[in-house]
Amino acid sequence: MSAAIGNTIVSLPDQSTAQIPKRNYINNEHGLLSWLLTGDHKRIAILYLISITFFFFIGGAFAGLIRLELLTPQPDLVSSDTYNKFFTMHGIIMIFLFLVPSVPATLGNFLIPIMLGAKDLAFPKINLLSWYLYLIGGTLTLAALVLGGVDTGWTFTTPLSTHYLNTHVITAATAIFVAGFSSIFTGLNFIVTIHRMRCPGMTWFRMPLFVWAHYAASLLMVLGTPVLAIAIVLVALERLFGIGVFDPTKGGDPLLFQHLFWFYSHPAVYIMILPGMGVISEVISTFSRKRVFGYTAVAFSSVAIALFGFFVWEHHMFIMGVSNYSALVFSLLTMLVAVPSAIKIFNWVFTLQKGSITFETPMLYSFGFMGLFTIGGLTGVFLGSLGMDIHLTETYFIVAHFHFVMVGGMLMAFLAGIHFWWPKMTGRMYPESLSKLAAVTTFIGFNLTFLPQFILGYLGMPRRYHAYPAEFQVLNVLSTAGATVLGIGYMLPMLYLGWSLKYGAIAGDNPWQATGLEWQIQSPPLTENFVEIPVMDHEAYDYEWLANKTKNEVITVG
Amino acid sequence: MGLSPVLWQFLVKWLHASALFPAEASGISPYVDALYFFLLLMTVFGTLLVGALLLVFSIRYRRERNPVATQIEGSTLLEATWTIIPLAIFLVTFVWGAVLYFRIYNPPTNAMNIYVVGKQWMWKAEHPGGQHEINALHVPMGQPVQLTMISQDVFHSFSVPDFRIKREVIPGRYSTVWFEATQVGTYHVFCTQYCGTQHSGMVGTVTVLTQDDYKKWLQQSTSGMSLAQNGERLFASMGCNSCHSGNAAARGPNLAGVYGAKLTLTDGSQMLVNDAYLRDAILNPSQHVTAGFAPIMPTYQGQISEDGLIDLVEYIKNMQSNYRVQQTQVTAESDQAAPTTPPQGTNETVKP
Numbered sequence: 069m070s071a072a073i074g075n076t077i078v079s080l081p082d083q084s085t086a087q088i089p090k091r092n093y094i095n096n097e098h099g100l101l102s103w104l105l106t107g108d109h110k111r112i113a114i115l116y117l118i119s120i121t122f123f124f125f126i127g128g129a130f131a132g133l134i135r136l137e138l139l140t141p142q143p144d145l146v147s148s149d150t151y152n153k154f155f156t157m158h159g160i161i162m163i164f165l166f167l168v169p170s171v172p173a174t175l176g177n178f179l180i181p182i183m184l185g186a187k188d189l190a191f192p193k194i195n196l197l198s199w200y201l202y203l204i205g206g207t208l209t210l211a212a213l214v215l216g217g218v219d220t221g222w223t224f225t226t227p228l229s230t231h232y233l234n235t236h237v238i239t240a241a242t243a244i245f246v247a248g249f250s251s252i253f254t255g256l257n258f259i260v261t262i263h264r265m266r267c268p269g270m271t272w273f274r275m276p277l278f279v280w281a282h283y284a285a286s287l288l289m290v291l292g293t294p295v296l297a298i299a300i301v302l303v304a305l306e307r308l309f310g311i312g313v314f315d316p317t318k319g320g321d322p323l324l325f326q327h328l329f330w331f332y333s334h335p336a337v338y339i340m341i342l343p344g345m346g347v348i349s350e351v352i353s354t355f356s357r358k359r360v361f362g363y364t365a366v367a368f369s370s371v372a373i374a375l376f377g378f379f380v381w382e383h384h385m386f387i388m389g390v391s392n393y394s395a396l397v398f399s400l401l402t403m404l405v406a407v408p409s410a411i412k413i414f415n416w417v418f419t420l421q422k423g424s425i426t427f428e429t430p431m432l433y434s435f436g437f438m439g440l441f442t443i444g445g446l447t448g449v450f451l452g453s454l455g456m457d458i459h460l461t462e463t464y465f466i467v468a469h470f471h472f473v474m475v476g477g478m479l480m481a482f483l484a485g486i487h488f489w490w491p492k493m494t495g496r497m498y499p500e501s502l503s504k505l506a507a508v509t510t511f512i513g514f515n516l517t518f519l520p521q522f523i524l525g526y527l528g529m530p531r532r533y534h535a536y537p538a539e540f541q542v543l544n545v546l547s548t549a550g551a552t553v554l555g556i557g558y559m560l561p562m563l564y565l566g567w568s569l570k571y572g573a574i575a576g577d578n579p580w581q582a583t584g585l586e587w588q589i590q591s592p593p594l595t596e597n598f599v600e601i602p603v604m605d606h607e608a609y610d611y612e613w614l615a616n617k618t619k620n621e622v623i624t625v626g
Numbered sequence: 627m628g629l630s631p632v633l634w635q636f637l638v639k640w641l642h643a644s645a646l647f648p649a650e651a652s653g654i655s656p657y658v659d660a661l662y663f664f665l666l667l668m669t670v671f672g673t674l675l676v677g678a679l680l681l682v683f684s685i686r687y688r689r690e691r692n693p694v695a696t697q698i699e700g701s702t703l704l705e706a707t708w709t710i711i712p713l714a715i716f717l718v719t720f721v722w723g724a725v726l727y728f729r730i731y732n733p734p735t736n737a738m739n740i741y742v743v744g745k746q747w748m749w750k751a752e753h754p755g756g757q758h759e760i761n762a763l764h765v766p767m768g769q770p771v772q773l774t775m776i777s778q779d780v781f782h783s784f785s786v787p788d789f790r791i792k793r794e795v796i797p798g799r800y801s802t803v804w805f806e807a808t809q810v811g812t813y814h815v816f817c818t819q820y821c822g823t824q825h826s827g828m829v830g831t832v833t834v835l836t837q838d839d840y841k842k843w844l845q846q847s848t849s850g851m852s853l854a855q856n857g858e859r860l861f862a863s864m865g866c867n868s869c870h871s872g873n874a875a876a877r878g879p880n881l882a883g884v885y886g887a888k889l890t891l892t893d894g895s896q897m898l899v900n901d902a903y904l905r906d907a908i909l910n911p912s913q914h915v916t917a918g919f920a921p922i923m924p925t926y927q928g929q930i931s932e933d934g935l936i937d938l939v940e941y942i943k944n945m946q947s948n949y950r951v952q953q954t955q956v957t958a959e960s961d962q963a964a965p966t967t968p969p970q971g972t973n974e975t976v977k978p
Contacts (some may be wrong), residue, residue, distance in 0.1 A: 077689070077795020099764040148823050221820045228780040232822055234747070257941060316798025317927065322781065323796070334709045356687070362700030387783065388794040389801040393730065396724055402717035407709060414708040415700075417676060420683035422696040427684070435680060446669040453719045455726020456661050459790045462783055462818035526662065527648050533826035534970075542644035559919060612697065 077357070077426050077581050080497065086574035088349040088495045092592040101242045107192030108595055109174035111396030112199050113178035114493070119199075120174065121208060121562070127161035128558060130154050133550040134306040135517075138544045140326060141198035142536040143580075151534040152219035153235070155451050157209075159222030161241060164247050165206050167478055168336065171343035172289075173202070173254055176282045178493060181256060182593065183276050183587040185267025190260040191253075198253035205247025212239040221532060223333075226325040230306040237307060241300045248293045248300075251339070254290030258282050266502070269604035273367070276584055276608045277360055280367040284374035288342075296332035299325060324389060330381035339376040341441075342370055344481030345412060348434050351484050352416050356423025359413045359609035360516045369408035369415075376405040386457045395454055409445050413438060423502040428580075429500060432507040433484035440476025440514065444469060447522065463523020468518045476514055483510070483561060489567065491575030495592045503561065510557030516550025540599045583614045651813055651834065652789035653806040654730055659790075661722050668715060730791060733804035737770035741853070744775065744782035744795040747824035749815060752936055756856070757847040760828030763815065764847075765807055766840035772804040774896045774901055778932045783819035786832055787932025794819060800902045807834040858950065860934055867924070872948025878923065879916045882951075885943045890917045904939045 080086070093110045103111055133154050137145040146154070189195050212218050218240040220229040221390065230236055262283050266275070303325070305311045312318020313323045353360045360366055382390060382398035414496050416438060425431075447469040450456050460466060490498050520543040529540050536544070578587040585602060586593075606613040650656055686692070740763070741752040751759040753972035765771045779798045784803065785792040793803035809855055811859035813961070835843055861867055869878030885904070889897050892915045897903055907914040930938075945951070 101671065143826070148826065152820075152823065152825070218696065219823075223820075225781055225820065228820070228822060280747055322798065357695040359697055359699070361698060365700065365705050386727070387792055389796060389799065392728065395727065399724060399727075400720055403720045404713075406716055407713050410712040411705065411709055413676060415705070417679045417683070418701075418704065420680070420687060422692070423683070423687050423699060424692050424695040425684055425688045427688075435684075437676060442673050443669060446665075446672050449668070449716060449719055450665045452716075453661065453665065453723030453726075455658060455723040455730060456665065457723070458730055458792050459658055459662075459725065459787070462785070462792065463787075477895045492844050523646060526647050528785065528814065528816060530785065530816045530826075532820045533816075539643055539645040542641060551852070611697065 073471075076428065077355070078428065078497075078500075078579050079576070079581055080579055081576040082312050083573060086576065088574060089590045089592070089594075091594060092495065092590065094494075094592050096595045105196075107196060108180050109177050109186065109189050109192065109195060110493075110593065110595075111178075112195050112261035113174050113421055115199050116173040116177060116202070119203060119206060123161050123165040124558075125562075127158055127166055127402055128555065130158035130228055130349055131163070131463055132551065132555060134158060135548040137534065138536070141461060141536050141538045141541050141544075142254045143413065148534045149219060152221075152532070153217035155532055156219050156221050156240075157213055157217060160218075162271040162474075163336070163340075164244050165202070165209060167340040167354050167474055167500055168247075168549075169202060169254070170340070170478065170482050171347060171485060172258070172282060172285060172339075173199075173250075175347065175482075175489060176278075176343055177339070178506065179255070179489065179586055180279055180282060181265065182263060182589070182597050183279055183584060185210070185270055185585055185598065185604060186261065186265040187596050189257045190265055194253050195257055198257070201246050201250035201253070204248060205243045205245075208239055208243035208246065212236040212243060215239065221243060221418050223329060224303060224325075226303060226306070226322055227316075230303055230314060233252045238304055241304055245297055248297050250295045255286035255293075259290065260287040262286075263280060267602050267604055271604075273364065273451050274604055274607050276346075277349035277363065277370075279624045281342045281349070281370045284370040285339050285342040287374050287583055288339045288377060292332045292335040292339070295328060296336075298520070299328035300457070302328070302439070319536045320348055322384070323390070324400050326388065330384045331378075334381040334384065335374075335377045337470075337473070338373050340442050340478050344369065344478045344485075345439070346414060347481045347485035347488070350582075350584065351430045351434045351488050352419050353609045354488070355428060355434075355578050356420050356422040357419045357581075359607070359611070361421070362417040363608070365411055366415050372408040373405060376401060376408070380452075382407055383452055383457070384461075386454055387461055388478055399452055399454045403449070406445060406452065409441075411620055413442055413445070420610060428487075429498070429503040429507055430488035433480050433487065433510075436507065436511045436514075437477055437480040437484065437571045440472050440480060440511075444472030444477055447472065459528075460525055462519040463525040464529045464531055467531050468521035468525060471518050480510070483507070486561070488580070489586075490568070492586055492591045492593070492625075494569055494572070495575055496572030497575050497579065498561075498570050498572060499564050506557055506560035506564075509553060509560065513550050513553030513555070513557045517547050518550070518590065519556050520544070520546040520550075529575075576621060581614065581618070583609055630702055648790075648812070649788040649809065649811070651807060651809040651811060652786075653808055654726075655788070655790045655808075657729065661719075661726060663680070664722070665719065668719075669846040698714055724784045731793075731803065733772040733802065734770045737772040737804050739766070739772050739774055741940075742773050742775040742784060743932050743936070744784065744817070744821075744828075745778040746780065746822050747817070748777060749817070749828065749830050750933070752853060752933065753844070754853050754940060755844055756852040756972075757844060758849060759814070759847075761828075763830065763832045764840065764843050765832060765834055766837050767807050767810055767834050768837065770806045772802055774800050774802050775906075775933050776800050776936075780821050781819045782817045782828065785816045785818040786813055787816070787869070788813040789832070789915055792818060800905065807832070810834050827836065853937050853940040854944045855941075856934075857937035857939070860930075860938055861941055861951070864926070864930070866938075867951050871951055873952075877920070879919055880948065881942050882945050882948045883915050885945075891915060892917050892919075892921070901939050901943070904942055905935050908935060908938060 093108055141405050170356055215236050218235045218237055220237055302313045312320040314320045314322050316322055349360050380398055380402045383402045386395050449458055487498055487503060524540055524543050529536055575591050577590055648752045749761050751763045775795045777795045782795040784795050789805045791803050791805050793801050811834055813832045815830040815832055869876055870881045872880045872882055883897050887899050889899055890899060909927045912921050915921045
C-alpha cells in the first residue's frame with residue numbers, strides 16, 4: 069500500500085501471515101465445466117465480467133477508429149460505408165453488450181444475494197441461462213461484424229433498416245433480440261430475489277441503496293425490453309416478408325417504429341444509469357464513514373426515475389412532426405424526471421458533510437461521476453426544452469450529452485464499483501497509486517474528448533458524419549486527442565487488475581471497514597456465501613454498529 | 627523559437643479559421659441563443675455548486691481534520707430545498723422552451739412557400755415559379771420563408787444551424803419549417819438524420835440574397851414553367867380533369883377554391899384542406915371521399931413522384947376557377963385517341 073496509514077481506512081491483515089481463505093467460491097470446484105455449468109451467482113458474475121470486458125474493448129476499438137477518421141475533415145481513412153458500420157457496431161456493442169449488463173450482471177449478480185443475506189439468486193439456472201443468452205447475442209453480433217457488418221446505426225431507423233440497406237440487419241437484430249431476453253431474465257431474477265429472499269430482519273428500508281437502485285432498474289428491464297423485442301420482430305417481418313408496418317407506401321407508419329423503439333430505449337438509459345447510482349451510494353457512504361444523507365429520498369428517487377422514465381420517450385421525436393401539444397406534455401415530464409437525479413446528486417454531496425473522508429480510488433471515480441453526471445444531467449435539460457432541442461438534437465451536442473451520462477456517469481460508476489468490490493471478488497487489493505493515476509487520467513481524457521463536442525453541437529455539426537466542414541477541425545482534433553488519453557485511462561485498470569490477481573496484497577474480509585453484509589464475510593466468499601443465515605438487526609450504513617462489532621475483533625485471515 | 631515559421635503560420639491560420647459559435651442569421655436565432663445562454667449559466671452554476679461543495683467538504687471533513695464522522699439521518703428542509711429549486715428552474719426552462727418551439731414551428735401568414743424533396747443523398751428545392759435547385763436554396767432576406775418538405779425514401783432531417791432550425795423530412799407526409807433570414811450570406815444545410823451511405827454528403831447551402839438580388843435570381847433561374855403550370859399539365863394528362871371538371875354533373879368534387887376550406891367527408895368527419903390533405907387524397911382516395919360523392923377514384927400510389935405531387939398540390943392550391951380545367955378537357959376530348967387511364971410510370975416524361 070502506497071498511501072500513508074493515517075490517510076486511509078484500508079485495514080489489511082498482517083501481510084506476513086495473510087492468506088486467501090482455503091475454501092472459497094473460486095477454488096471450490098475446478099475445471100472449465102465447473103464454471104460453464106455453475107449455478108453460483110458469483111461465478112456467473114465473473115463470467116459476465118470477462119465477457120463484457122471483452123466487448124467493451126471491441127466497442128472501444130470502434131470508438132478509436134471513429135475518432136481517428138474524424139481527425140481530418142475529409143473522408144480519407146475508410147469509405148463511408150465502413151465508417152457507418154463503425155459507429156453502428158460501436159453503438160450496438162456498447163449499449164446492448166456493455167452498458168445494459170455492465171453493473172447489474174456483474175456487480176449486481178455478485179452482490180445482491182449477499183447484500184440480502186441469501187445463498188443465491190431466486191433462480192440460479194435462469195441466471196446461467198441469461199449469461200448464455202448474452203453470449204449468443206454477443207456471438208451473433210460478432211457474426212454480423214465478421215460477415216461484413218451492419219450500418220443501420222444502433223437506432224435501426226425504418227424504413228432505412230427495412231428497405232434500403234443490404235447489410236446484416238437481421239443478424240444484428242436477432243443478436244439484440246436474444247440479448248434482450250438475457251436482460252429480462254436478469255431483471256426477473258433480481259425482482260423475485262429482492263421480494264422473496266431477504267434474510268430475517270432485512271426490511272425494505274434496511275436494504276442497501278445499491279439493491280434499491282437495482283430493483284428500480286429491474287422493473288425497467290422487465291417492462292421495457294419486451295417492447296424492444298416486438299419492435300425488432302416487426303422490423304424483421306417487414307424486411308423479410310414485406311409486411312407494411314412501417315413503410316408508408318404500404319400504408320405503414322414510419323413514426324410508429326420510433327415510438328416503439330424509444331419506448332424501450334429511453335427507459336434503457338435508466339436501466340444503464342440506475343445501477344451505477346447504486347454503486348455511488350455505497351462508495352460515498354463507505355469512504356466518508358457516514359450513512360447516506362436522506363436514505364428514503366435516495367431510495368424513492370430511484371423508483372421515481374423508473375416510473376417517470378417510461379413517460380418521456382417522445383422527447384427523442386420533438387422535431388419529427390409529432391403533435392405540438394403532445395410535445396408539450398413530454399417536455400414537461402422530461403423536466404420532472406430530471407428532479408430525482410438532482411436530489412440524488414445533492415444527497416450524495418451532503419453525505420460528505422461532517423463525514424470523515426478518505427480518497428481511495430473508488431472515491432475518486434465517484435467524484436468523477438458526480439461532476440460529469442451533473443453536466444450530463446443538466447445538458448439533458450437543454451434537450452428536454454422544446455425550442456432548444458430543435459437546434460441541438462441530431463448534432464454532436466446530443467452525442468456529448470449521452471456520453472457524459474453513459475461514459476462519464478455509468479462507466480465511472482462501473483469502475484468505482486469494480487475497484488471497490490475487487491477485494492471482495494478476488495480476495496486481493498488492486499495497486500492503489502496506479503489506480504488513482506488511472507482514475508485521474510480517465511477524468512482528464514474524458515473531458516478533453518467530450519467538452520469540445522458540446523461546442524461542435526451548437527455549431528451544428530451533425531452526428532454520424534463521415535466528413536465535415538473544415539472549420540470544425542480544431543475541435544475534432546481536440547476530441548480525438550482526448551479519446552487517446554481516455555483509451556490509456558481504460559487500458560490501465562485492465563492491466564493492473566490482471567496483475568493484482570496474482571500479486572495484489574491479500575485483502576482480508578473488510579478492507580474498507582464498510583458496513584454492508586458482503587463485507588462481514590470472507591473474501592472471496594464461500595460458495596454458499598454465509599456459514600449461517602445472517603440476521604439483520606441494524607440499518608444499512610450503521611457505522612456505530614460496525615464500530616461496536618469490531619471493537620474487540622482481531623483481524624485474522626485463513 | 628524552434629517552431630518553423632511555416633508551421634506557425636499554418637497553426638495561426640488553422641486556429642483562426644476554426645468556428646466556435648454559429649452565426650445569428652435568422653430572426654429566431656437571438657431568441658434561441660438567449661435560452662441557450664440561460665441554460666449554459668444554469669449548467670455552469672450547477673456544476674460549480676456541486677464541485678465547490680465536493681471541494682469544501684473534502685477539505686473540511688477529510689480524515690485528518692475530522693477523524694470521527696457525525697451520523698446525520700438527513701434533513702427534510704434541505705432536501706425540500708434541492709427538490710423545489712431545481713424543479714422551479716426546470717419549469718421555467720420548460721415554459722421558455724415551449725414558447726420558443728411554437729415560435730419556430732408556427733409560420734406567419736405572410737410566409738412564402740418553397741417545396742423541398744429529400745432523397746438519398748440530395749436535397750431538391752422547388753420554388754413555386756418553377757426554379758429547381760439541387761443541394762442549394764436561394765431565399766430573400768427579411769421575408770418569412772416556409773419550407774414544405776417530404777422525403778422520397780428514408781428519414782432525412784433538414785437543418786440550417788445558422789438559422790437554428792431543423793425539421794425531420796419524413797417519407798409519406800409533409801412536414802414544414804419556417805425562417806426569416808436576416809443576413810446576406812451563404813450558410814450550411816445539413817441532413818442530420820442518418821440516411822445511409824452518403825449521409826454526410828447530403829449537405830448543401832442556403833444563399834440569402836437581398837430582395838432585389840433574389841428577384842434577379844428568380845428571373846435568371848426559371849425553367850419557363852411554374853409548378854402550377856406543370857401541375858395543370860399533369861392534371862390533364864392523368865385524367866383528373868375528366869371527373870374534377872367543376873360541372874354540376876361531374877363525378878368528382880369541384881376543386882376550385884377548395885384549398886383552405888373545411889370539407890365534410892362521407893364518414894361525417896370534417897377535414898381542413900391543406901397540402902397534406904391534397905397529397906393524401908390523391909394517393910389514398912378511398913380514405914378521403916367527400917360527402918355526396920361515390921368512392922370511385924383510383925389510387926395514384928406509385929404512379930406519381932413526389933415532385934409530381936407537389937406540382938399537383940401547387941396547381942390545386944392556386945385553382946380559383948374551373949375555366950382552364952374545362953378548356954383542357956375540351957382539348958382532351960377532341961383527341962379521342964388519347965387513353966383515358968392514367969399513364970404508367972412517373973410523370974418525369976411530362977416535364978420539359
